[in-house]
Amino acid sequence: MCSIAGIRGQHVKKQLFSMIEVLKHRGPDATGIYSNNKIYHDDIEDAQDSNFMLAHNLLSIVGNNEIQPLQMGNFTLAANAEIYNFNELMKKHGFKDFKTRSDCEIILKLVEKYYENDLMEAVLKSIRELDGDYAFSITDGENYIVVRDNVGVKPVYYSRDENTFAFASEKRALREINLNDIHSLKPTHALYNDKTIKIREEYQRFEENISYTHLKEMLKENITSSVQKRVQNLDEVALLFSAGVDSTLIAVLLKRYGVDTTLYTVGTKNSQDLQYARKTADDMGLPLKTWIIDEEIIEENFIPTLNIIEDSNLMKLGVGMTINLTSRLASKDGHRVMLSGQGADELFCGYNRYKRKYDNNEKLQKELEYDLNNMYHVNLERDDKATMANSIELRVPYLDKNVIRTALKTPTAYMLESPEDNLRKHILRDVAHELGVPEYIAYRPKKAAQYG
Numbered sequence: 001m002c003s004i005a006g007i008r009g010q011h012v013k014k015q016l017f018s019m020i021e022v023l024k025h026r027g028p029d030a031t032g033i034y035s036n037n038k039i040y041h042d043d044i045e046d047a048q049d050s051n052f053m054l055a056h057n058l059l060s061i062v063g064n065n066e067i068q069p070l071q072m073g074n075f076t077l078a079a080n081a082e083i084y085n086f087n088e089l090m091k092k093h094g095f096k097d098f099k100t101r102s103d104c105e106i107i108l109k110l111v112e113k114y115y116e117n118d119l120m121e122a123v124l125k126s127i128r129e130l131d132g133d134y135a136f137s138i139t140d141g142e143n144y145i146v147v148r149d150n151v152g153v154k155p156v157y158y159s160r161d162e163n164t165f166a167f168a169s170e171k172r173a174l175r176e177i178n179l180n181d182i183h184s185l186k187p188t189h190a191l192y193n194d195k196t197i198k199i200r201e202e203y204q205r206f207e208e209n210i211s212y213t214h215l216k217e218m219l220k221e222n223i224t225s226s227v228q229k230r231v232q233n234l235d236e237v238a239l240l241f242s243a244g245v246d247s248t249l250i251a252v253l254l255k256r257y258g259v260d261t262t263l264y265t266v267g268t269k270n271s272q273d274l275q276y277a278r279k280t281a282d283d284m285g286l287p288l289k290t291w292i293i294d295e296e297i298i299e300e301n302f303i304p305t306l307n308i309i310e311d312s313n314l315m316k317l318g319v320g321m322t323i324n325l326t327s328r329l330a331s332k333d334g335h336r337v338m339l340s341g342q343g344a345d346e347l348f349c350g351y352n353r354y355k356r357k358y359d360n361n362e363k364l365q366k367e368l369e370y371d372l373n374n375m376y377h378v379n380l381e382r383d384d385k386a387t388m389a390n391s392i393e394l395r396v397p398y399l400d401k402n403v404i405r406t407a408l409k410t411p412t413a414y415m416l417e418s419p420e421d422n423l424r425k426h427i428l429r430d431v432a433h434e435l436g437v438p439e440y441i442a443y444r445p446k447k448a449a450q451y452g
């Protein structure tokens with residue numbers, strides 16, 4: 001993953017360069033610029049000043065990532081993206097003659113295929129086929145559009161004043177050019193020539209009359225496939241590990257696929273997470289790196305974490321600090337990709353508060369929908385910034401589109417059994433146990449990361 005930035009105004013080069021400079025931590029390996037239908041990679045200082053410019057900072061993951069923006073005919077793309085079905089789309093459409101080794105080039109190929117003098121329509125048709133986590137901007141030289149994936153795994157913010165409209169991967173880039181009325185782009189919307197336009201509906205639950213056994217098998221297939229495609233072409237990966245059922249299931253699958261996996265956990269000296277993490281890692285035969293934190297470490301990292309996640313909410317700070325410190329450990333070991341169990345609680349009734357709605361299924365359904373549709377600004381943007389501050393890309397297998405689709409039709413009765421249910425997530429726990437998660441983890445009540 002990387003960072004993107006774009007700006008429209010009058011002679012915006014100086015402003016764009018200020019924006020990309022404060023986003024260097026997201027892409028320390030290379031920078032590219034687009035201006036006046038030309039791209040600049042090694043010679044960005046020579047970029048022409050103009051009234052619309054794009055920029056991209058590259059975080060190289062597997063050594064074959066290409067410097068962006070990418071260009072194909074009249075189309076220019078700046079993308080913070082991992083497209084997991086790149087090969088399938090290439091075969092489906094018979095695409096050939098790729099100019100780069102970037103999976104993002106498939107976006108250009110699709111837009112070019114569907115383009116009939118309407119950039120918006122071509123992009124909408126293209127993203128319906130994408131399986132991945134993405135935020136990107138594409139222009140045909142006259143118009144531009146910015147979109148993000150359905151859940152909002154990858155962030156985009158935008159702002160304007162009387163002279164300028166700009167967007168970027170983090171708020172700090174907009175504040176750097178004195179834009180302060182900043183908004184997060186909703187995953188249901190796109191930016192099109194400085195306007196926000198609704199492009200898709202929010203997620204809705206639609207419980208189906210499917211047997212527990214059949215849904216378990218569907219989830220097994222969905223989750224195993226999701227983890228596998230998120231580590232394709234990777235030799236090693238880090239895992240944000242709490243020894244709860246969500247992260248342990250991912251660990252079991254990573255080991256199954258033969259990916260060199262290191263588990264990372266932070267906690268206070270006698271914390272439950274550390275105790276269970278050590279035992280579980282030992283039982284699975286996977287290396288575990290830990291960081292014992294205390295009051296002094298928390299105080300030292302309080303303000304830096306606030307600045308990193310760009311949010312003063314205390315709950316977000318607690319979680320953000322945990323994720324940032326964990327990814328800092330992984331970064332010191334040279335990792336560029338980290339997986340986490342984010343999303344499982346929202347999909348499978350994991351939070352304790354869901355018990356209060358047990359006797360009113362309609363309200364419970366609405367709360368689950370709300371949590372999924374608002375994950376982008378409640379959790380995902382925080383987590384992305386917490387890891388990218390250490391130049392580590394976070395991947396979230398539970399937010400795979402097929403896992404979500406199956407979870408949305410899973411009856412709440414398969415996840416939550418009573419108002420006193422202290423386990424919750426029952427179908428996921430059974431799936432995890434049957435896939436190899438130890439029983440003492442699969443059915444362990446779990447605290448949130450900032451408490452565990």
